[in-house]
Amino acid sequence: MSSYTTYTETITVHLRLTAHGDALVFGTNQTHRYVPGLQLKQRLFAWHEPSFYGTELEIRKVQEAELVVLPAEEVLPFFGDLKLLKHVAWEWDEQAEALIRLASPLYKSVRERRFNPSLAAVQAGRLQWTWDDAYLGMQTRQELAHADAEFAEGLRAAFSSAVFQHHFGTEEAAADLRREYPMLFAKNGAMAGLDEETWLVSIGWKADTAPFRPLLQLLEPDEDHPVWRLRLVLQDKRDPSVLVPVRLGVDGDIAGEWPQAWSGHVRERAAGWAQHLRASLPGMAHGGQDDLFAGPLSDAAAWRFLTVDSRRLLETGWQVLLPAWWEAARRKKPKLRAKVRSGEGEEAAQGGSSMFGLGSIIQFDWRVAIGETQLTEGEFQELVARNERLVRFRGEWIMLDPALVNQIGQMMQGIDRRQGMSLQDVLQLHLQKRDEKRGGPEGESPDSEETEVSSRVELEVELNDHLAQLFGQLGQQSGWPKFPVPAGLKAELRSYQFEGFSWLAFLRRFGLGACLADDMGLGKTVQFITYLLHLQENAEDPQHKMPSLLICPTSVLGNWQKEIGRFAPSLRVMLHYGSRRLDERGFLEAVRQADVVLTSYATATLDQELLQGMTWESLCLDEAQNIKNAQTKQSTAVRSFPARHRIALTGTPIENRLSELWSLYDFMNPGYLGSLKAFNTRFIQPIEKERDEQRTGQLQKLVKPFMLRRKKKDPAIQLALPDKNEMKTYIHLTGEQGALYDQTVNDLMNRVQKLEGMARKGAILSALTQLKRVCDHPLLLTGEAWEPAEGTGDSIDTQMLVQRSAKLERLLEMVKELREEGERCLIFTQYIGMGEMLQRVLGQELQEPVLYLHGGTSKTARDRMIEQFQSRTLSPEEQPNVFVLSIKAGGVGLNLTAANHVFHFDRWWNPAVENQATDRAYRMGQTKDVQVHKFISIGTLEERIDEMLESKQQLSDNVISSTEGWITELSTEALKELFTLRSDWSGD
Numbered sequence: 001m002s003s004y005t006t007y008t009e010t011i012t013v014h015l016r017l018t019a020h021g022d023a024l025v026f027g028t029n030q031t032h033r034y035v036p037g038l039q040l041k042q043r044l045f046a047w048h049e050p051s052f053y054g055t056e057l058e059i060r061k062v063q064e065a066e067l068v069v070l071p072a073e074e075v076l077p078f079f080g081d082l083k084l085l086k087h088v089a090w091e092w093d094e095q096a097e098a099l100i101r102l103a104s105p106l107y108k109s110v111r112e113r114r115f116n117p118s119l120a121a122v123q124a125g126r127l128q129w130t131w132d133d134a135y136l137g138m139q140t141r142q143e144l145a146h147a148d149a150e151f152a153e154g155l156r157a158a159f160s161s162a163v164f165q166h167h168f169g170t171e172e173a174a175a176d177l178r179r180e181y182p183m184l185f186a187k188n189g190a191m192a193g194l195d196e197e198t199w200l201v202s203i204g205w206k207a208d209t210a211p212f213r214p215l216l217q218l219l220e221p222d223e224d225h226p227v228w229r230l231r232l233v234l235q236d237k238r239d240p241s242v243l244v245p246v247r248l249g250v251d252g253d254i255a256g257e258w259p260q261a262w263s264g265h266v267r268e269r270a271a272g273w274a275q276h277l278r279a280s281l282p283g284m285a286h287g288g289q290d291d292l293f294a295g296p297l298s299d300a301a302a303w304r305f306l307t308v309d310s311r312r313l314l315e316t317g318w319q320v321l322l323p324a325w326w327e328a329a330r331r332k333k334p335k336l337r338a339k340v341r342s343g344e345g346e347e348a349a350q351g352g353s354s355m356f357g358l359g360s361i362i363q364f365d366w367r368v369a370i371g372e373t374q375l376t377e378g379e380f381q382e383l384v385a386r387n388e389r390l391v392r393f394r395g396e397w398i399m400l401d402p403a404l405v406n407q408i409g410q411m412m413q414g415i416d417r418r419q420g421m422s423l424q425d426v427l428q429l430h431l432q433k434r435d436e437k438r439g440g441p442e443g444e445s446p447d448s449e450e451t452e453v454s455s456r457v458e459l460e461v462e463l464n465d466h467l468a469q470l471f472g473q474l475g476q477q478s479g480w481p482k483f484p485v486p487a488g489l490k491a492e493l494r495s496y497q498f499e500g501f502s503w504l505a506f507l508r509r510f511g512l513g514a515c516l517a518d519d520m521g522l523g524k525t526v527q528f529i530t531y532l533l534h535l536q537e538n539a540e541d542p543q544h545k546m547p548s549l550l551i552c553p554t555s556v557l558g559n560w561q562k563e564i565g566r567f568a569p570s571l572r573v574m575l576h577y578g579s580r581r582l583d584e585r586g587f588l589e590a591v592r593q594a595d596v597v598l599t600s601y602a603t604a605t606l607d608q609e610l611l612q613g614m615t616w617e618s619l620c621l622d623e624a625q626n627i628k629n630a631q632t633k634q635s636t637a638v639r640s641f642p643a644r645h646r647i648a649l650t651g652t653p654i655e656n657r658l659s660e661l662w663s664l665y666d667f668m669n670p671g672y673l674g675s676l677k678a679f680n681t682r683f684i685q686p687i688e689k690e691r692d693e694q695r696t697g698q699l700q701k702l703v704k705p706f707m708l709r710r711k712k713k714d715p716a717i718q719l720a721l722p723d724k725n726e727m728k729t730y731i732h733l734t735g736e737q738g739a740l741y742d743q744t745v746n747d748l749m750n751r752v753q754k755l756e757g758m759a760r761k762g763a764i765l766s767a768l769t770q771l772k773r774v775c776d777h778p779l780l781l782t783g784e785a786w787e788p789a790e791g792t793g794d795s796i797d798t799q800m801l802v803q804r805s806a807k808l809e810r811l812l813e814m815v816k817e818l819r820e821e822g823e824r825c826l827i828f829t830q831y832i833g834m835g836e837m838l839q840r841v842l843g844q845e846l847q848e849p850v851l852y853l854h855g856g857t858s859k860t861a862r863d864r865m866i867e868q869f870q871s872r873t874l875s876p877e878e879q880p881n882v883f884v885l886s887i888k889a890g891g892v893g894l895n896l897t898a899a900n901h902v903f904h905f906d907r908w909w910n911p912a913v914e915n916q917a918t919d920r921a922y923r924m925g926q927t928k929d930v931q932v933h934k935f936i937s938i939g940t941l942e943e944r945i946d947e948m949l950e951s952k953q954q955l956s957d958n959v960i961s962s963t964e965g966w967i968t969e970l971s972t973e974a975l976k977e978l979f980t981l982r983s984d985w986s987g988d
Contacts, residue, residue, distance in 0.1 A: 010089040011035055011043060015096040017154025019074030021161050023079075023099075026065045028863050037066030045305035047083040048072055072161035095151055098143070101361075102155065105140045106131055110162045116205060117184055118160075118540060119196040126516030127184070130156055130164040170197040173389040181205060183317050198272040211259070212236055212266040214273055215243070216313060217321035218305055226294035228390075230284060230305070232273070233321070234258055234266070243321075248274055257289070268797045281309055303389040306330070321659050323399050332371035334404050336411050337460045340467055341365065358897040366412060370398050370459075377412070384409075405985065412661055413940075430471050430866060432461065433517055433703045474705040480506050486533035488570040493530065496710055497523050504647060508618070513646040513668025515624070516934060517653045517709040522717065524649045525560070528620060529567045531647075534616055536571060536595050546614060547574070547594045551638055552622035554600040554892030558863035560622070561598065571595045577859070584610055601626050603636050608637040615945070619643035623892045624650040627667060630676060639667045641707030653707065657682045662704065668706060671724040712922075724922045726932040728946065729814075731806045733937055735773065738782055738981060741940060745979045752972055764975065770943070771979060774935040776906050778803040786837065798841050808934050811838075811903060814933065815882060817845060818901050823928075824869075825901035828891065829916045830908060838884045838905070846882065854886040870898045891917035900928040905935055907945045939981050 009028045018024065025044065027035035035043075037059035045054030050075065058069040070078060080103035084090055092100065109115055116137040121128035132337050133141055144152065159355060168174050178185060184204040212234040219229050234256075236242035246256030252271030277292060284293070284301060297305070307330075310320045366377040373396060375383070383391050383398070384405055391398050418798075463471060463590065483505045491499065500516055504527070507514045516524050516928040528643040532548055541544045552560060564573050574594035576582070580601070582590055587610060591597060604611055619641055621627065627635035646668045651721060662679045665672055671680050683699050686692035700719040712721055731742060752760055773780035779801070787796055802809045811827070818825055829835050832854055849866045869883050883896065887908055899921045908914050914934075922930040936942050 007089040008087045009486065011040070011090065012091040013094065013096050014093045015042065015099060016129050017095070017099070017158065018072075019153055019157060021075060021154050021157030021159075022676035023070040023075045023158070024060070024070075025068045025070060025096075031430055035855070036608050036844040037061075037068050040066070043085055043088055044068070044084050045078075048074075048078060051387070052815075056138055064490070072118075073165035075158040076103045076107040076110060076162045079103035089409045095148075096150065098147065099155070101959060102140060102143060102546055105136055106155075106159055108137055110159065110166055113791050115159070116196075116200055117203075118156075119199050121160075122184070123437075128156070129160040131159055136951065146925065177314055180622070183388070195272055198269065198276075202279045204317070206413065210262070210269070211238070212244070212262055212265070214269075215321050216277070217243070218302065218310070218323065219506045221321045224439065227295055228299070228302035230293040232277075232293060234262070235319075240475065247974045249290050250274060250278070250292065251289070256484050262969065276316070276318075280313060280318075281305075283405075284309070299347050299388045306390075309590055323397070329399055332399070334401075334408060335460050336408050337367040337369050338785070340463055341868055353716050370406060373398060380408075388750075400504070410791065416625060427471065427474075427705075436646050440954050449666060450788075474510075474512075483534060486530060486537050487535065488533050488568055490569065491526055491567045492612070493526070494523070494717075497530075500708060500710075501526075501534070502533045502828075504528070504625065505534050505637075507706070508645045511645060513648070513665075513672075513706060515664060515668060515707040516648065516965065517586045517650055517655055517707050517983040519651055519709075519711045519919070522710060522712065524622075524651075526567055528649060529564055529571075529617075532564075532571055533568050546617045547591060548596045548618040548620065549616040549619045549641065549643070550622065551594055551601055551604045552597050552598070553626065553893055554862075556602060556622065556857055557598055559866075559893060559895065560777075561834050564596065573598060576607070577598075587616075601638070604641075605634045605637045608640065612640050612642065615642040615644060617643070618645040620645060620647040620649060621667065624647045624664055624667070625652050625660065628656075628663055630659065630663035630666065635663060635667075651916060653709070656910060658688060658699075663900070665703065665706070675703065686938060691884050721922070721924075722926060722929045723933060724918070724930045726934065727932050729810060730936050730943075732812050732980070733940065734778075734804060736804055737774055737806065737937075740778050741771060741981045743772065744781070745976070745981065748979065749972065753974065754950065767979070771941050772906060773831060773834075775940055775942050776807060776829070776831060777801070777837065779804065779837070780831060780833050785839070796840055798844050800954075801841055807937065808841065808907065811905065811935070812841065814903075815842060816846070819848075819881060823901060824899040825883070825903060826890075826896060826899045826921055827884045827903040827905055827913075828887045829884070829905040831906070832886065834905065835884050835886060842882055842884075848876075849878065849880040850884060851880045851883040852881045853890045855889040866894060869896060873896075885920075887913065892919065894920045895925065896920040897923060897927075899927040900926070901932050902930065903935070904933070907934065907936065907942055909945065941979055944978055 011028050011818060014026050014028065014832065016024045018817055025040065025042070026037075027040045029035055029448045041054035041057055041059070045051055045057065045068075048054060050072075051057050054068075060067045060069060075977045079099050082100060109131045112135075115129045116132050118128045118130045120483075121130075125379060131144075144155075147155070168177055182202055184205070197206070201208045207925075214237050215233050216225055217231050217233050218232065221227055226412050226781060232246050232248050234244040234246060236244075244256060244258045244260070246254055246266075248254050248270060252274040254266060254270040258266060274292065284297065284305065305327060306322065313320050353945055364379075367378075368375040369827055373393065375393075379393075383393060383400060389400055389402065391400060399426055442492070477710070479747075480499065480502055481588065482498075485498065487500075500518065504516065508531075518524050518527075518528060528550075531630075535545075550560065552576075556591065559574065561573060561575065564571055572595045576596045576599040581587075591614070599607075599611075619638075621638060630639075648668055650664075653664060659676065659680070662673050662676055662684075666676075674682070683695055686695040687699065710717055744767055748763060751763050755763055767836040770781055779786055786801060802812055814889050815825060815827075825839060829838065835852050835854055839850045843850040851869060853865055857865070865880075868878075869880050871879065883899065885891070887904075891913060904914060904917070904922050908917075918930070918932050922932075935948070936946050
C-alpha cells in the first residue's frame with residue numbers, strides 16, 4: 001500500500017465462525033469501542049455485490065456489540081477475493097487473519113471442483129462437502145490440520161455451503177447429482193465397514209484404479225457341491241470372463257492365486273472388504289476365521305441372498321454374480337390356472353339349440369404355471385411339501401415364494417373343483433386376464449422398486465378349444481354367426497341392423513343378456529322385432545312356447561303396437577295396460593295365445609306378482625334407463641321377472657353414474673358385476689373419484705361383450721342423415737326477471753348461513769328450481785294468475801306475458817319466422833306451467849293448433865297427438881305444426897320427424913337427456929337438416945349449467961358424470977359466486 005495513503009479511520013475486524021459456517025463479524029475502533037453494525041456493513045462490504053454492498057446483511061445485537069452476519073455460502077467467496085475500501089486502515093484478529101489465508105485456496109478448490117462428499121456427514125444422515133487435501137498446498141494442509149476445532153468445524157460448513165451455492169444451487173443441478181451418483185444417497189447400510197477412500201470409489205465419485213473388481217458370487221447346488229454357497233471372486237476388468245476365487249478372513253487376511261500385479265491393490269483393500277461384508281451380511285459372513293464364506297447356505301439363506309441381500313450389496317456399490325437363470329426366474333410370477341376340461345361347451349360351440357347360460361357349470365382341473373413350467377395340482381403339492389423356496393423341477397429352478405404358495409392354497413380352497421365353476425366365473429376370468437403388453441413376455445412382470453419378490457398371485461382360466469371359440473366370437477364382431485332373416489319380417493334390414501339382430505340371437509344361445517345401445521333413430525325397434533320373429537320361427541315346441549315380455553314407457557306403448565303390426569304382422573301381440581287389463585285368470589289364459597306381451601313400467605310394478613309367476617321366453621326393457629336406480633320399486637320389480645333371455649334397449653346406457661350401469665347389467669346378467677357394494681368399491685370409487693384408467697379399462701372389458709353401441713355418425717352405419725346444427729341463443733333477463741333473480745339469491749344466502757345438513761341442501765335445491773323458473777318467466781315464481789276466468793270468453797293477454805319474459809319474446813319471434821317458411825318445431829321444457837303458457841300463447845299468436853304432451857297425458861291422447869303431428873293429410877286449420885313437450889314425458893321413444901327445429905326452452909342437467917329429446921326429430925326418416933336451439937339466460941345459473949354440460953358431454957362417453965347434487969356441497973362463498981347475477985347482464 002502506498003506510503004502516501006491517507007487513512008480516515010482504523011477498524012479492527014473480529015470474526016467467529018458458527019457451526020453452520022456463518023461468519024459473525026464485529027469491529028472496534030482505535031479507542032476500542034464497538035463500531036456500529038450499520039457503519040461496519042457500509043465500510044467492510046462496500047464492494048460486495050452479492051449482499052448488495054452490505055445492505056442485505058443481518059445485524060445481531062449481543063450485549064454491547066452489533067454483529068454483522070455473513071451467510072456461510074458467501075464466507076469463502078468474500079474472504080478469498082477480498083476487496084476493501086482503501087481509505088480505511090484494516091486490522092484483523094487472529095481468526096480473521098487465518099480465514100483470509102485459507103479462504104483463497106479453499107475457494108479455488110470450490111471453483112475447480114476439487115472437493116468430495118463427506119463420509120462422516122453422510123453416515124450422520126446429511127450431505128456435506130469437504131476439500132480434497134491432495135489439491136491443497138503443504139502450508140494450507142498444515143494450517144488446517146492445526147486449526148482450532150471450533151474454527152475448523154465452521155470452515156468445513158462454510159466450504160460445503162459454498163459448494164452447494166456454486167455447483168448445486170438449482171433444482172436441475174441437484175437432480176443431475178442424484179441421477180449421476182445415486183449411491184451417494186443410499187441408506188446407511190451402503191457405508192457399513194468402509195473407509196472414506198473405498199467409499200468414494202464404491203459410489204463412483206473417484207475412479208477405481210485397481211485392475212480387477214471384487215464380486216460376491218452365489219453358487220447353486222450341483223453334483224460336486226449339493227448345497228448353496230457364497231464365494232468371493234476377483235474379476236479381471238480387461239477380461240470379465242476371468243474370475244479368480246479367493247478366501248477372505250475375518251481380519252482381512254486374504255488367500256488365492258491372482259496375478260502378481262494385483263497384489264498391492266488386493267492387500268490394500270482386503271481389510272475394507274471383510275469389514276464391509278461382515279456388516280452387510282451378518283447372518284452369512286460367518287464361515288470361519290480364514291474364510292468368511294466357507295460354510296454352506298440353507299435354502300432360506302440362499303433365498304434371502306437372492307431376494308434381499310444381493311440388492312442391498314448392489315446399492316452399496318458391490319457387484320454380485322447370481323445364477324444365470326435367476327433374472328428370468330424372479331420375473332415369473334406364479335399363476336393359478338383353472339384348466340377347462342376338453343368337452344365343456346362343445347354343444348354350444350357347434351350351435352346346439354339348448355341354452356348355455358352364465359349359470360352353466362364348467363368342469364376344470366387346477367394347474368400352476370410358473371413361466372413355461374406347468375404343474376398339476378399333485379406336482380405342486382409335492383413340491384410344496386419339500387418346504388423349499390428354490391426347487392429344481394424338470395431340469396429348471398423354480399421359485400416357491402412362501403407368501404405366494406400360501407395365496408395359491410387359499411385360492412384353491414376358495415373354489416371347490418369338484419363342483420366346477422359357472423360359465424360366468426370362467427368368462428370373467430377370461431375377460432380380466434391382464435394385458436400381456438403391460439408385463440412383457442407371458443408370465444413375466446415388470447421390474448419393481450420393491451425388495452421383496454412377493455406379489456399377488458393371478459388366477460387365470462385356460463380355455464379349451466370350444467370355449468376359446470365361443471369367447472372369441474363374443475369379443476369380435478367378425479366372429480358373430482349370421483342367422484337367416486325371418487321369413488315373416490316385412491322390412492329390409494340395413495347391414496348394421498342385421499348384425500344387431502344376429503348379435504341378439506347369438507347371445508341368446510349362451511343365455512347371456514344383451515344391451516342394444518344404438519343411438520336414437522338407428523332402429524333398435526326393428527332389430528328387436530326381427531329377434532322376436534326369429535324366436536317364433538325357431539321355437540322347439542310352438543304349442544308350449546311362452547311369449548316374450550316387453551316393458552316400455554307408457555308414451556311408446558302405442559308406437560310398439562303399430563311397429564310390430566307393421567314389420568311383423570304374424571306376431572300375436574297382447575297389451576297388458578290400463579284399467580281394462582285382464583285379471584289373473586284371464587291373463588294366464590290369454591298370455592298363452594300371444595307371442596309378445598306389451599306393458600308399461602308402471603303396470604309391471606303394480607302387477608309384479610302376476611308377471612313373475614311365469615318364465616318368459618325373453619324379457620326386454622325399452623328405454624332401459626328407467627331402471628337406472630336399482631333401489632326403486634320399479635327397478636326391483638322388473639329384475640324379479642324370470643326369463644330365458646334378457647335384453648335392454650336404450651340410447652343412453654349411462655346418464656349420470658356408474659351405479660346405473662350396474663343396475664342395467666344386474667337386470668341383463670344377474671350377479672355378473674357382483675353386488676352393488678362390491679361394484680362400488682371395485683369400480684365406482686376408483687373411476688368416478690380418482691379417474692383410475694386401469695379400473696376403467698377393466699370395466700370396459702367386462703361390459704363390452706354384452707353391449708352393442710353404434711352411433712349415427714359411425715362410417716359403417718352409412719345413414720346419410722341430414723345435418724344437425726346446434727346453436728345457442730343467449731338472452732338477457734328483463735328488469736323484472738333480474739330483480740326477482742337477485743332477490744332469490746339474497747334470500748338463499750341469508751338462509752344457508754343459518755342452516756346445516758339436509759335443511760341446507762333442501763334450501764339450495766329449492767332456490768335452484770326458483771332461479772331456473774325466473775329465467776323462463778317471472779309468473780312461474782310469483783304464481784300470479786295469467787289465464788282469464790272460465791266462462792268469460794276472454795283471450796289471454798299475450799302482450800303482457802311476452803313482455804315479462806325475454807325468452808318467451810325471442811321464442812315467439814323465431815317460431816313465427818319458421819312457420820312463415822312452412823317448417824315445424826318441437827319445444828321442450830321441464831315445467832308444466834311453462835308448457836301450458838307456451839301452448840296458449842303460441843296458439844293465440846299463430847292462430848293454429850299447438851299440441852302439449854306432458855306426464856299426465858293419457859296413452860290415447862299421446863297416440864292421437866303423435867299421429868296428428870306426423871300427418872301430412874290434415875287440413876291447414878287442423879294440422880298442428882308446433883309441439884310443446886315435457887322433456888321427461890316426450891324426450892324418449894317418440895318419432896317426430898315431421899319437425900326439423902328443436903327448441904330447448906330451459907336446460908336439463910344431463911346432455912344425454914337433451915340429446916334424447918333432440919333425437920325425436922333427428923332420426924331415420926328425417927329428410928331435412930335439423931336446427932337445435934338452446935336458450936340460455938346470460939349471466940345466470942343457466943350459463944353455468946351450459947358450461948358444465950359442455951364438459952360433461954365428453955365424460956358421458958366414458959360413463960362418468962354428475963348431477964346437481966354437487967351444488968349442495970358448495971361453500972356459501974362458492975354458492976354466491978355460482979348463483980349471483982352480474983348486474984350489467986340484466987335487462988333494463
